[in-house]
Amino acid sequence: METIRILVVDDEAGMRMGAERALRNFHVHLNEFAEDVGFEIRLAATGEEALEAIAAQAPDILLLDHKLPGISGLDILETLHGRQDEILTVMITAYASLETAVTATRRGAYDFLAKPFTPEELTGVVRKATRHLLLQRQARRLAEEKRRVRFEFISVLAHELKSPLNAVDGYLRIVRDRGAGNDQAVYDRMIARSLVRLDGMRKMILDLLDLTRIESGTRKREISEVDLSALAAEALETSAPGAAEGNIALHLHAPGRVVFPGDRDELAIVLNNLVSNAVKYNRQGGQVDVTLAADPAAVTLTVADTGIGMTSEESAHLFGEFSRIKNAKTRDILGSGLGLSIVKKLVTLYNGTVTVDSTPDVGTTFTVALPRSAG
Amino acid sequence: MSDKKKILVVDDDPDFIEQVWAVLASEGYEVFTAGGEDEAREMLLTVSPDLAILDLMMEHKDSGFVLAHYVKKLYPDTPVMLITSVGSVTGMSFAPQSADAQSWVKTERVMDKPIRAEQLKEEVRKLLDAAKAVIRNQ
Numbered sequence: 001m002e003t004i005r006i007l008v009v010d011d012e013a014g015m016r017m018g019a020e021r022a023l024r025n026f027h028v029h030l031n032e033f034a035e036d037v038g039f040e041i042r043l044a045a046t047g048e049e050a051l052e053a054i055a056a057q058a059p060d061i062l063l064l065d066h067k068l069p070g071i072s073g074l075d076i077l078e079t080l081h082g083r084q085d086e087i088l089t090v091m092i093t094a095y096a097s098l099e100t101a102v103t104a105t106r107r108g109a110y111d112f113l114a115k116p117f118t119p120e121e122l123t124g125v126v127r128k129a130t131r132h133l134l135l136q137r138q139a140r141r142l143a144e145e146k147r148r149v150r151f152e153f154i155s156v157l158a159h160e161l162k163s164p165l166n167a168v169d170g171y172l173r174i175v176r177d178r179g180a181g182n183d184q185a186v187y188d189r190m191i192a193r194s195l196v197r198l199d200g201m202r203k204m205i206l207d208l209l210d211l212t213r214i215e216s217g218t219r220k221r222e223i224s225e226v227d228l229s230a231l232a233a234e235a236l237e238t239s240a241p242g243a244a245e246g247n248i249a250l251h252l253h254a255p256g257r258v259v260f261p262g263d264r265d266e267l268a269i270v271l272n273n274l275v276s277n278a279v280k281y282n283r284q285g286g287q288v289d290v291t292l293a294a295d296p297a298a299v300t301l302t303v304a305d306t307g308i309g310m311t312s313e314e315s316a317h318l319f320g321e322f323s324r325i326k327n328a329k330t331r332d333i334l335g336s337g338l339g340l341s342i343v344k345k346l347v348t349l350y351n352g353t354v355t356v357d358s359t360p361d362v363g364t365t366f367t368v369a370l371p372r373s374a375g
Numbered sequence: 376m377s378d379k380k381k382i383l384v385v386d387d388d389p390d391f392i393e394q395v396w397a398v399l400a401s402e403g404y405e406v407f408t409a410g411g412e413d414e415a416r417e418m419l420l421t422v423s424p425d426l427a428i429l430d431l432m433m434e435h436k437d438s439g440f441v442l443a444h445y446v447k448k449l450y451p452d453t454p455v456m457l458i459t460s461v462g463s464v465t466g467m468s469f470a471p472q473s474a475d476a477q478s479w480v481k482t483e484r485v486m487d488k489p490i491r492a493e494q495l496k497e498e499v500r501k502l503l504d505a506a507k508a509v510i511r512n513q
Contacts (some may be wrong), residue, residue: 166460167390170489174394179492181401190397193390 001027002035004130007042007059009050009076010092011068015115016043019063022119028127030134037130047071051079054087061129062089063113066100074100077107086136088129092117156322160204160337164197204336210269211321211338214345221263228267228299229254232290235271239279239288247285250275254292260299260370266346271301273339274366278305280333281364298352298372304365309358318356319344343368379405380503381422385415385442386430386458391488395428398492399499412438416445423450426502431459431485443482454502460488 044050066073213219286306322337358364409415431439
């Protein structure tokens with residue numbers, strides 16, 4: 001249970017005791033939060049006492065009588081104004097004058113409670129303030145988390161874009177200075193490798209554009225009846241040159257047309273990314289099997305390869321951004337590390353799921369399930 | 376050609392390995408390469424290099440330092456060159472400055488990426504000559 005600290009400031013002893021009684025065993029359950037909220041009550045009889053109590057430990061909610069013998073409630077508000085910790089102040093006013101209300105609001109009061117009030121009125125105000133407080137905290141946490149993720153993304157992105165630049169830069173300098181002797185074949189290989197790294201960089205930039213378009217939602221989605229069989233055949237066609245290089249057989253198993261309502265480009269990206277991965281991470285002479293199955297509830301797409309596979313630890317972070325498995329087997333395979341995170345994001349747009357099943361040195365199967373009744 | 380000097384190059388960046396390999400092989404060195412700490416440890420059991428060139432940060436942030444210690448443990452006379460891209464990223468120098476740091480970081484030379492071919496050849500030559508002098512004096 002979460003605990004909210006309340007400081008009650010009033011010069012009337014009966015009022016303080018009444019408030020404490022009403023709040024001591026009071027719990028708030030809010031639909032937005034799993035945990036119930038309880039309250040810890042402290043009391044202060046004067047403004048001076050209140051300031052002391054606040055200095056010792058800032059409350060979350062301050063129930064503040066407007067009219068106090070020494071320092072007034074409004075003075076306290078003024079003192080608290082501009083503090084870093086957010087204290088929600090509820091002003092308790094005996095004769096609610098408009099002028100007081102305006103001044104108090106200007107000085108940061110959150111709500112008002114007019115004297116005399118019933119215990120229910122008190123708990124009602126506290127409940128409202130608690131909800132406001134928790135929502136505010138949650139919003140701040142989310143914003144902070146978002147900023148952190150964004151910062152991380154940008155620093156990883158910078159690193160990922162620098163890596164091919166450094167490689168090409170290094171090769172070009174050696175070629176320019178004839179730094180590797182007189183064997184022309186060595187230089188030819190350097191140039192070929194530079195072009196491969198530039199290709200990889202281009203692919204990463206394109207993936208990145210895909211990703212930003214999906215994330216920002218600026219790309220216009222055009223939902224139509226898409227034949228996934230035809231789309232899968234196209235994806236295999238696209239990967240055919242790479243497959244031919246590795247002598248990899250491509251197979252499509254589909255029960256004729258498999259029609260699914262979706263955005264053609266999005267579904268094509270999903271298929272292309274999975275098929276090109278299956279080719280890239282395959283072995284010489286391996287095969288790729290794309291299987292489509294349709295039932296009234298969902299369309300299931302599996303892409304199975306006979307490649308290097310991965311351990312469960314390796315596949316755990318597979319769908320994250322810039323997640324690339326680095327080991328001796330993948331060292332010479334280039335990738336942006338964005339493909340699968342794009343697949344995951346797109347599939348999620350259709351309320352679908354993507355799962356992976358893999359055995360090292362045997363192969364990997366990706367399964368995408370797209371429910372027909374997209375919510 | 377058994378008098379060819381053996382150089383071990385360890386980096387998880389295959390392009391950097393290719394570049395160092397090409398430059399040093401053209402100078403007549405026998406170049407062994409490894410893509411990571413484990414592969415390098417295995418290789419060091421069968422190959423005793425005359426020089427080790429190690430990337431500072433590979434799969435683990437301290438792989439270069441750890442490997443440098445390992446090389447020195449097996450082959451105390453083998454000079455170690457640490458290559459780092461940390462300098463160009465952070466603007467900090469990772470070369471050990473104080474005598475204390477030098478005794479702790481087991482390296483003869485720290486170089487920043489990107490490296491130039493001529494500079495690399497020159498530094499390799501210097502380290503191998505210095506190592507030869509030490510052995511002669513023993």
